[in-house]
Amino acid sequence: PGFQILDQLGEGPLSTVWKAHQISLNRIVAIKVLKQKFAIKPNEVHPVLKEARAAAALKHPNIIPIYDAGELDGAFYFVMEYIAGSTVAGLIAKKGTISQKSTLNAALLVVEALDHAWKTAALVHRGITPDNIMLDRDGTVKVADLGLAKLADPSNLATRLKEGTVQGKLNYISPEQAKCSIRIDARTDMYGLGATLYHMVTGKMPFAGYDPKETLNQHLTGFLKNPRDVTPAVTPGMAQLISRLMMKDYKARYADWGEVLAEIRKISARKAKIAKPPEPSRYSLRARARPRM
Numbered sequence: 001p002g003f004q005i006l007d008q009l010g011e012g013p014l015s016t017v018w019k020a021h022q023i024s025l026n027r028i029v030a031i032k033v034l035k036q037k038f039a040i041k042p043n044e045v046h047p048v049l050k051e052a053r054a055a056a057a058l059k060h061p062n063i064i065p066i067y068d069a070g071e072l073d074g075a076f077y078f079v080m081e082y083i084a085g086s087t088v089a090g091l092i093a094k095k096g097t098i099s100q101k102s103t104l105n106a107a108l109l110v111v112e113a114l115d116h117a118w119k120t121a122a123l124v125h126r127g128i129t130p131d132n133i134m135l136d137r138d139g140t141v142k143v144a145d146l147g148l149a150k151l152a153d154p155s156n157l158a159t160r161l162k163e164g165t166v167q168g169k170l171n172y173i174s175p176e177q178a179k180c181s182i183r184i185d186a187r188t189d190m191y192g193l194g195a196t197l198y199h200m201v202t203g204k205m206p207f208a209g210y211d212p213k214e215t216l217n218q219h220l221t222g223f224l225k226n227p228r229d230v231t232p233a234v235t236p237g238m239a240q241l242i243s244r245l246m247m248k249d250y251k252a253r254y255a256d257w258g259e260v261l262a263e264i265r266k267i268s269a270r271k272a273k274i275a276k277p278p279e280p281s282r283y284s285l286r287a288r289a290r291p292r293m
Contacts, residue, residue, distance in 0.1 A: 001072075002022065002023055002024055003020040003021065003022055003023065003029070003031065003079075004020060004021040004023060005018050005019075005020050005031075006018075006019045006020055006021060006028075007019040009030060013035075014034060014035060015032050015033060015034050015035060016032075016033050016035070017030055017031070017032050017033075018030070018031045018032075018033065019082060022067075022079070027082075028082045029067065029079050029080065029081065029082050030079075030080045030081065030082045030083070031077055031078070031079050031080075032077065032078045032080065032148070033075055033076070033077045034075070034076040034077070036074070036075070045071075045076045048076075048147075048148060049069050049070070049071075049076065051123065051147045051148075052066050052069040052078055052147040052148055053066075053069055053147075054121050054123060054147060055117070055121070055123055055146045055147025055148075056068075056069065056147070057121065058116065058117055058120060058121060058123070058146070060112075060113050060116045060117075061140070062109045062110065062112060062113035062140070062141055062142055062143060063113045063116070063117065063142065063143050063146055064080055064081050064083060064134065064142045064143065064144045064145075064146070065080065065081050066078055066079070066080050066146075066147060066148075067079040067080060067081070078148060080144075081142075083134045083136050083142055083144075084136065084137050085134055085135045085136040085137050086134070086135050087130060087131050087132075087133065087134050087135070087144075088106065088130040088131075088133040088134075088135065088196070088200065089129070089130035089131045091130075091135065092130055092199060092200060092203060096203045097200070097201060097202060097203040097231060098200040098201060100201055100233065100234060100235065100238055101268075103197055103200045103201050103238075104238070104264055104267060104268045105141075105268075106133065106135075106141050106200075107193065107197055107264055108261065108264050108265070108268070109141040110128070110133060110141060110143055110193060111193070111257055111260050111261050111264065112261065113142075113143045113146075114128075114143065114186065114189050114193075114257060115186075115256075115257035115258070115261065117146055118185075118186045118257060123146060123147060124184055124185060124186060124188055124189055125143065125145070125146050125189050125192070126177070126184065126188065126189070126192075127145060127169060127172075127192065128143075128172060128189050128192030128193050128195075128196055129169060129171075129172045129192065129195075129196060130196050130199055130200070131144075132144045132145050133196065170212055170215045170216060170219075171195065171199075171205045171206050171207055171208060171215060172191075172192045172195040172196060172199075172206065173191075173192070173216070173219060174187075174188045174191035174192060174219070174250070175191070175219045175220050175248045175249075175250075176188060176250055178216040178217075178219045178220055179216075179220060183250070185250075186256065186257060187250040187253045187254070188250065190245045190253045190254060190257075190260065191245060191246055191247075191250075191253070193245055193260075194241075194242045194243075194244075194245025194246035195246060197238075197241070197242050197245070198224065198227055198242050198246070201227055201231055201234050201238065201242075202227050202230040202231045202234070203230075203231070204225075204230055206224055206246075207219065207222060207224070219248070220248065221248075224246070226239060227239050227242055235267070235270075237266070237267040237270055238267055241260075241263055241264065241267060244263075245260070
């Protein structure tokens with residue numbers, strides 16, 4: 001009630017997303033409605049509602065805000081800001097790869113958003129993928145579904161595997177999630193971010209081509225090809241950033257988001273310095289040449 005449904009934006013194994021007009025505030029919103037099967041699993045959804053409401057209290061320019069979350073006639077729904085743009089996944093599909101400069105710029109904003117969520121409300125996204133990073137028409141980078149990815153918790157992973165509702169998301173899942181560890185913190189999102197950056201600069205999804213079970217095993221014991229071997233334009237600094245973010249032992253990743261931000265800024269500054277055209281020499285080659293005798 002109070003919304004005029006305009007169009008279906010997308011549908012996945014867990015939910016359907018609709019574009020709607022919120023009549024009272026005269027604004028366009030996105031409404032995510034969980035599939036009907038969750039009506040008989042309120043014990044799974046109620047923690048999600050609780051975390052979504054915590055996420056709704058966050059105010060950050062790079063986080064898609066949640067306006068409302070609730071239940072109506074057995075249907076669980078979330079009302080969010082509508083983004084008239086594309087996902088990073090859509091951009092990869094269109095371009096093949098994303099330039100390192102654009103990738104670093106997007107990574108910086110995503111990290112700032114995740115840092116804010118962690119410091120403010122101890123929220124972990126749990127599902128950072130190219131599908132959950134959106135680009136508004138003005139180029140603004142937004143993190144989607146913060147507070148809604150609790151359904152990807154380790155306690156639900158076995159069920160999701162049986163239902164086949166995690167296919168595609170497993171390529172970015174952290175090793176601790178893959179082995180259903182209860183230890184989940186900001187470093188879990190670092191792994192997902194690293195996997196996303198790998199996909200952006202190489203055009204290759206991490207551990208693609210495996211069935212779901214083997215994909216999980218690859219996160220635990222497998223090795224990814226160095227991004228520089230896939231895309232030579234990737235700098236050593238960028239490759240090192242991705243490698244550190246995707247360390248299989250969470251203790252070997254960055255200690256906090258502040259360290260990640262510092263590393264991204266350092267790589268960006270170094271790249272800019274290298275790419276900057278050299279200053280004209282004070283003396284031309286002709287001026288320095290030996291005069292004719």
